[in-house]
């Protein structure tokens with residue numbers, strides 16, 4: 228049984244204010260950190276996190292039955308394994324790769340141009356609240372074939388659903404609120420799903436609604452759960468990554484100047500943002516049999532949280548890990564949005580993010596549009612930077628000043644620089660990740 232450290236808690240306000248200050252100490256002194264209040268273990272070393280995420284027999288996603296299913300209204304991809312997982316994952320991937328992606332890039336550009344336009348003459352914008360949040364919801368609604376005008380209502384419901392999944396401790400009132408949000412989101416989605424089954428289009432809901440698994444069409448409950456799965460998974464990390472990318476570039480003016488001059492550096496800047504400050508900080512798994520990490524035995528049935536932020540700054544894997552450097556040779560940018568990514572921001576193994584390639588297209592497209600428009604971009608006077616979130620983490624706001632301009636100066640739609648490889652994350656992809664990491668570690 229591990230001895231909890233009474234002087235330090237991951238649930239403390241100090242840790243929430245800046246977890247990065249504690250990661251080295253955790254990796255060095257308490258790599259299997261036990262939190263008695265929630266009877267869970269936190270793993271901070273890259274190798275341990277990578278082991279948990281790729282050994283699917285020993286570490287399962289059973290915890291999601293309680294943690295996600297009540298608000299997702301059915302089983303989500305992360306709960307599935309085997310043929311069912313492969314088949315349903317492929318259907319989801321088809322919704323935002325290939326010809327569908329080209330159409331979506333136009334929609335991403337149109338959404339971004341429309342949202343930024345009112346702020347250009349003012350020369351001032353909060354990149355998180357004025358732009359990133361509405362942008363990420365509207366783009367995801369477009370992919371699903373839902374009405375982008377509904378974004379505020381959908382965002383409010385998603386807030387409740389997300390809080391249920393990521394809230395480490397929930398009061399009964401918050402729990403009720405979250406379940407209400409999930410019920411209302413389901414009531415909004417079900418008629419659309421049924422209508423798309425009768426009259427399918429090119430959108431992801433139509434693809435899910437008409438796809439078959441083992442020769443049988445998916446039930447409305449299954450389709451609803453997958454749609455909620457995509458909404459929850461796609462929106463929050465994307466808006467956080469965009470804001471974090473701008474923060475790191477503003478904090479490193481020489482790298483900002485390089486990206487402005489050569490936009491083909493954007494994928495590297497996005498990948499380094501994901502390594503340095505991953506928006507998904509924790510990934511939970513259930514331990515199936517007693518498992519030993521760094522001399523500590525974690526008992527069967529326990530919950531372990533993989534600390535992605537800490538693993539991504541492990542000096543055994545990344546040189547000078549606390550430095551933001553888009554040119555770092557140990558990142559392997561070309562692989563950063565595939566199953567062989569070296570950073571763990573998209574997870575790894577069977578459940579590695581299905582939307583990694585789409586996320587890259589989305590952020591690369593919008594950053595390429597914004598960077599020339601937000602000329603002389605800097606923090607607004609008096610702005611105080613603050614991040615929030617233990618499970619998912621990002622800036623509360625990002626107040627920016629820039630040279631005022633007119634909306635008509637928006638450049639033409641941007642074509643991302645490198646072809647997209649969807650992350651299929653089959654067992655062989657997971658094997659490739661394992662082989663690759665073994666070489667590097």
Ligand code: HEM
Pocket residue numbers: 304305306316319323456457460461462464465468501505506507510511571572573574575577578579580581582583585586
């Ligand atoms: C920068 C943006 C993103 C980040 C950092 C991110 C991160 C992650 C992570 C860490 C996981 C693994 C969870 C686990 O192992 O339990 C995951 C899974 C997933 N993500 Fe993303 N995500 C991003 C964008 C997206 C987008 C845009 C979509 C959809 C369009 C998406 C859809 C999914 C889905 C459906 C899964 C579950 C996959 C499975 O279990 O097989 N994500 N994501």
